[in-house]
Amino acid sequence: MWISYFISAIPGIILVYRTGWPVLIMGIVGYFIGIFYTAGPKPLNATPICELVVSFFISYFIILVSIYVTIYGVYPLTRNLALTTVIRCLPLTLIFYALQLANNTCDLHEDLNNGRHTLASYTGKKNALKIIKALIIAGLLFPIAVVLFGLAKWPLIFSCFLLPILWPKLKQFFEHPDKQTTYLQMIKYLSIFFITYIAIYTVLVLV
DSSP, X not given: OHHHXXXXXXXXXXXXXXXXXXXXXXXHHHHHHHHHTTOSSSOGGGSTTHHHHHHHIIIIIHHHHHHHHHHTTTSOOOHHXXXXXXXXXXXXXXXXXXXXXXXXXXXXXXHHHTTOOOXXXXXXXXXXXXXXXXXXXXXXXXXXHHHHTTSSOGGGGGGGXXXXXXXXXXXXXXXXXXXXXXXXXXXXXXXXXXXXXXXXXXXXXXX
């Protein structure tokens, strides 16, 4: 583990040298989350905010750092850019949140035996499944809001058409949430949305 941290720090130090102290701060935050997500007497993955932490950092924070490094010396990283990036990333964040909650819902009994109290342990399995449904629907429809906010061109709405296509497949998880079968299928089907949303957005930016 420590070897991995050391190796990853080498390009991190180079980036700090080339772009400045904000990357150092972002890196420290990233290392803190990465380490204490599972380490310590009360790791983050044993709390009801673990799903939020994972989805936020994977779908937004990493992207924001990438944006800063990319535009350094050309454009400033403003508060407005950070906020609009949140909105652009929110469809992905919501889906990541749903997947994390689905994972912890499947592991609910095991987590409780191990003293891990994730969000699912507070809501119960039945309510957790309702939240997952709401998150998926919101995530797959949020590209409409991205367009309405003027942050993307209208063809991005085509990614929303995946909702009626994927929903019958996703219902298998809600009827029988299982880590080894239906959860893996859920990851596969929702990955289609990830790829489609990012692909369409990228093309719209380039054309």
